[in-house]
Amino acid sequence: MTGTAAREDFRAGYIALAGLPNVGKSTLMNRIVGSKLSIVTPKPQTTRGVVRGILTTQKAQMIFFDTAGIHRPHDRLGECMVESARATFRDADIIYLLTEAGEPSPEQLELTQQVSELGKPTFLIINKVDLVRKDVLLPLIGRFSAMMDFTEIVPVSALQGDNVDELVNLSAACLPASPPYYPEDIMSDQIERDFIAEFIREQVFKNTREEIPYSSAVVIEEMQERTGGGAFIRASVIVEKDSQKAIIVGSRGSMIKKIGTDSRREIEAFMGYKVFLELFVKVEKNWRDDPKALRRLGFS
Ligand SMILES: Nc1nc2c(ncn2[C@@H]2O[C@H](COP(=O)(O)OP(=O)(O)OP(=O)(O)O)[C@@H](O)[C@H]2O)c(=O)[nH]1
Numbered sequence: 001m002t003g004t005a006a007r008e009d010f011r012a013g014y015i016a017l018a019g020l021p022n023v024g025k026s027t028l029m030n031r032i033v034g035s036k037l038s039i040v041t042p043k044p045q046t047t048r049g050v051v052r053g054i055l056t057t058q059k060a061q062m063i064f065f066d067t068a069g070i071h072r073p074h075d076r077l078g079e080c081m082v083e084s085a086r087a088t089f090r091d092a093d094i095i096y097l098l099t100e101a102g103e104p105s106p107e108q109l110e111l112t113q114q115v116s117e118l119g120k121p122t123f124l125i126i127n128k129v130d131l132v133r134k135d136v137l138l139p140l141i142g143r144f145s146a147m148m149d150f151t152e153i154v155p156v157s158a159l160q161g162d163n164v165d166e167l168v169n170l171s172a173a174c175l176p177a178s179p180p181y182y183p184e185d186i187m188s189d190q191i192e193r194d195f196i197a198e199f200i201r202e203q204v205f206k207n208t209r210e211e212i213p214y215s216s217a218v219v220i221e222e223m224q225e226r227t228g229g230g231a232f233i234r235a236s237v238i239v240e241k242d243s244q245k246a247i248i249v250g251s252r253g254s255m256i257k258k259i260g261t262d263s264r265r266e267i268e269a270f271m272g273y274k275v276f277l278e279l280f281v282k283v284e285k286n287w288r289d290d291p292k293a294l295r296r297l298g299f300s
């Protein structure tokens with residue numbers, strides 16, 4: 001640890017990213033931290049658990065919590081996702097309330113109301129500004145400001161990086177004076193195994209459709225260093241029905257092979273070493289509504 005820890009004006013704290021599904025929470029956290037920690041897909045409800053990312057600058061340490069999009073749950077998994085997100089908001093020093101640049105939906109207005117009731121320093125982050133004309137922003141800011149007193153309102157493009165440095169500076173200034181919580185060179189305190197499972201799940205999300213991504217989970221069964229370098233990883237994709245298993249396996253194994261190749265590439269890029277990945281598909285009927293299965297998979 002260098003001089004930062006000793007500085008008396010150093011600030012540190014927790015920032016929770018809150019928003020409806022698909023507004024760009026994970027993209028924003030990855031952009032801020034400068035690494036793809038949290039998986040991103042065009043499908044809603046990509047993020048399930050809380051993904052933690054850490055940025056340490058000269059002035060501050062910001063610990064970000066990327067959360068699942070707030071939605072009306074249809075099963076126990078959805079309930080766990082939304083509950084863990086809401087618990088994260090309650091513990092945060094700052095809440096980033098993300099919204100897409102454009103007419104707010106009734107769900108967006110409802111979430112804004114709920115966040116205002118938490119009484120925390122809240123930044124309204126209007127994301128995806130690259131998709132709209134600048135003149136939509138002013139009326140939108142007026143509309144949200146009438147609902148609650150935001151600490152800051154920051155239009156950004158998480159995808160292109162517009163205004164993200166500004167957001168980081170404003171956030172650092174708003175955190176409590178505190179020494180850093182973590183060593184300054186770490187980007188997350190989560191374990192490799194969790195990231196690997198998520199990279200595989202990302203490819204299931206990207207390569208399958210309809211209910212399949214939502215019926216799938218990933219478990220790392222075994223992970224070993226290999227003599228001569230690299231790691232051997234055995235993982236299972238859990239689905240709910242035999243028919244889903246057939247789709248994930250694909251004709252003569254083509255789909256599971258593609259998921260394996262695509263996720264291995266992501267894992268290797270992240271870990272920086274060679275990976276031998278063996279993927280299996282298992283059926284666990286109704287796992288999304290089974291409390292024991294959910295606990296074993298790290299929810300609840
Ligand atoms: N054009 C544009 N697209 C964006 C921006 N930020 C995110 N996206 C896209 O929006 C989609 C959803 O992004 P995510 O980061 O997964 O959104 P999320 O809020 O984490 O979604 P959930 O985890 O499902 O709640 C992806 O296709 C992103 O590439 C942005 O600033 N501009």
Ligand SMILES: [Mg+2]
Nearest residue numbers: 025026046047
């Ligand atoms: Mg996400």
